[in-house]
Amino acid sequence: MYALSTVVMNHRDWVSSFYPETVPFVTESELTRRISFPEEASPAEQGRLVLQALNMEGAFSARRTEEGKLVILRNHPVHPRRITYETESGHLQVEQQPFEAPRFLERMHRRRGFQQDYLLEDVWALSVDLVILTMVVWAFSGAWMWWELKTTRLWGISCLVFGFGLFAFFLLTI
Amino acid sequence: MANRKVPHLKFNLIVRRTHLYLGIFLLPWFLMYSISSLPFSHRSYLDAYYDDGTPLWVSRWEGNYYIPLDTETDHRKIGAQVMQEFDLEGSFGTYQPAPDQLAIYIYDFWNATQVRYFHDEKRLVIQDRRFRWDHFLTGMHARGGFQQASFLADLWAVIVDIVCVAMMTWVASGLYMWWQLKSVRRSGALVILSGTLSFVLFLFLL
Numbered sequence: 001m002y003a004l005s006t007v008v009m010n011h012r013d014w015v016s017s018f019y020p021e022t023v024p025f026v027t028e029s030e031l032t033r034r035i036s037f038p039e040e041a042s043p044a045e046q047g048r049l050v051l052q053a054l055n056m057e058g059a060f061s062a063r064r065t066e067e068g069k070l071v072i073l074r075n076h077p078v079h080p081r082r083i084t085y086e087t088e089s090g091h092l093q094v095e096q097q098p099f100e101a102p103r104f105l106e107r108m109h110r111r112r113g114f115q116q117d118y119l120l121e122d123v124w125a126l127s128v129d130l131v132i133l134t135m136v137v138w139a140f141s142g143a144w145m146w147w148e149l150k151t152t153r154l155w156g157i158s159c160l161v162f163g164f165g166l167f168a169f170f171l172l173t174i
Numbered sequence: 175m176a177n178r179k180v181p182h183l184k185f186n187l188i189v190r191r192t193h194l195y196l197g198i199f200l201l202p203w204f205l206m207y208s209i210s211s212l213p214f215s216h217r218s219y220l221d222a223y224y225d226d227g228t229p230l231w232v233s234r235w236e237g238n239y240y241i242p243l244d245t246e247t248d249h250r251k252i253g254a255q256v257m258q259e260f261d262l263e264g265s266f267g268t269y270q271p272a273p274d275q276l277a278i279y280i281y282d283f284w285n286a287t288q289v290r291y292f293h294d295e296k297r298l299v300i301q302d303r304r305f306r307w308d309h310f311l312t313g314m315h316a317r318g319g320f321q322q323a324s325f326l327a328d329l330w331a332v333i334v335d336i337v338c339v340a341m342m343t344w345v346a347s348g349l350y351m352w353w354q355l356k357s358v359r360r361s362g363a364l365v366i367l368s369g370t371l372s373f374v375l376f377l378f379l380l
Contacts, residue, residue, distance in 0.1 A: 001373075003341035010318040010334050058380060077377050111380075112215045120379055127372075128215055135208035142197050152194060159199040166333075167202035171283055174265065174326045 002131075005105035015102045025082050025095035034090045047072040048117075050085050054094070059116045077108060186354065193347040196340045203337045210311035220308045231288065231301040235260065239298035241291050243276055253278040256289055260300060265322045283314055 008015050016022075035053050037046045047062030050072055059075040070085040080097045097103070112128045114121075146156050197204070213220050241252055249268035256278060257266060264287075266280040271290075278289040286303040303309070318334045320327075352362045 003338040003345075006318070006334065007338045010320075010331055010338070012319065013321070077380050112211075113217060114215075115218065120376075124376055124380060125215060127376075128211070132208050132211045132215070135204065139197075139201060139205050139208070142194075143201065146194055146198060149194075152191070155195065156198050159195050160201065163199040164202050167206075170326070170330055170333075174282060174324065174330060 001105065001108050005109035008102045008105050009109070019100055019102070022100065023098055025097050028081070028094045028096045030091070030093050032090045033092055035085070037087075043070060046070055046085075050083060050092070054083065054092070056081065056083070058118060059111075059121050075107070075111075077111065078104065080107070189347045189350055193344060193351070196343060200337055200340050203333065206311070206314055207337070210315035213308035213312050214315070217308075220306075224306055224308070228304055231303055233299065234287070234302050235298075235300040237298060238296055239291065240296050241276060241293070241298075243274070243291070243293045247276075249276060252276065253289075256291075256298075260289075262287055262289070262300075265317075265324065265327055267321075281313060283310065283317075286313070 033053060035050055037049060041049075043062040043064050047060055047070065048057075050070065051057050051060060051074060056074055060072050061075070062070060062072045064070055068087065070087065072083040072085070074081040074083060078099065082095045082097070084093045084095075085091070112125055114125045116122075146152060149156075241247070241256075249270075253266050253268045257263070257280060262280050264280045264282045264285070266278055268276065268278050271277050274293040276291040276293070278291075280287045280289070284305065286309070288301050288303070290299045290301070291297070292299075318331050320331050322328070352358065355362075
């Protein structure tokens with residue numbers, strides 16, 4: 001997933017050319033529901049209550065528009081949704097982002113951190129940390145296993161020197 | 175009998191050596207991408223660590239300026255002109271934080287400068303970002319793409335592609351080498367199955 005999504009991000013213009021008619025969101029349902037918020041509740045707290053009422057809990061961000069509408073972006077990995085709630089009328093609009101593989105991959109790549117109040121999100125963030133730790137372990141265990149193979153030392157050292165040399169060159173030039 | 179085994183052994187050797195030398199050559203990138211993922215994952219912790227009163231952005235220049243900001247404006251072209259005029263060097267990107275604003279973000283691995291243009295006030299502000307190790311790492315991690323007019327920036331993007339191909343090669347060659355070890359086939363299959371299952375579960379439950 002991380003390798004494929006990086007290819008997508010590295011060639012964003014080219015990949016986007018395969019999706020000329022991208023639609024941000026498509027209306028899924030519209031309904032009226034009165035949801036009461038505690039006084040002085042922040043948009044995030046209100047968003048959480050709306051998602052609870054819709055049985056759509058999970059990672060999200062929420063904001064109030066200038067017109068007073070509450071806009072919630074529910075960051076589902078496969079089907080992200082935008083929910084717009086008009087507090088006074090109770091009108092709710094639920095829109096879904098059509099599935100597109102590049103957007104899905106990029107979303108998965110960027111999903112991390114412990115900022116959401118959901119246990120599952122923290123477990124995902126923990127798995128991301130585990131991937132990081134594993135990559136470091138692979139790097140060092142791989143280097144150690146290479147060193148044990150005496151026949152590959154010379155070519156290995158050449159690759160190592162060339163790799164680190166090129167990396168250092170980039171650090172100093174771009 | 176021995177002759178019939180040769181092609182198989184040769185293929186084994188090619189797989190093993192490709193796995194090995196790609197890994198050694200790309201070791202700096204592999205380490206960089208793994209270590210630089212930590213600041214992304216623990217941003218709030220690092221923001222708190224660097225919260226020492228030093229401002230993130232320090233003003234370098236501020237004054238009256240005019241950019242014809244309309245729908246016809248080529249933002250990259252304007253960005254290049256402003257950079258030339260103020261002697262700013264590096265890769266850059268442009269975006270509009272608001273309809274009446276234009277931002278130019280100029281960067282290399284070590285430094286970052288932002289230029290903000292406020293069309294209503296006809297005012298330009300140039301600010302330099304303080305150095306932070308987490309920004310250094312995340313900047314390197316996020317760097318890629320072929321939109322810069324620089325051969326070396328394109329070369330870096332090519333290396334990013336090679337790293338991606340290498341990662342997929344490691345996965346495929348790793349699986350191949352695992353399959354050769356009959357004693358760990360069952361436990362390996364169990365691990366692959368549980369890993370794939372967890373990933374699919376995350377897709378539906380998150």
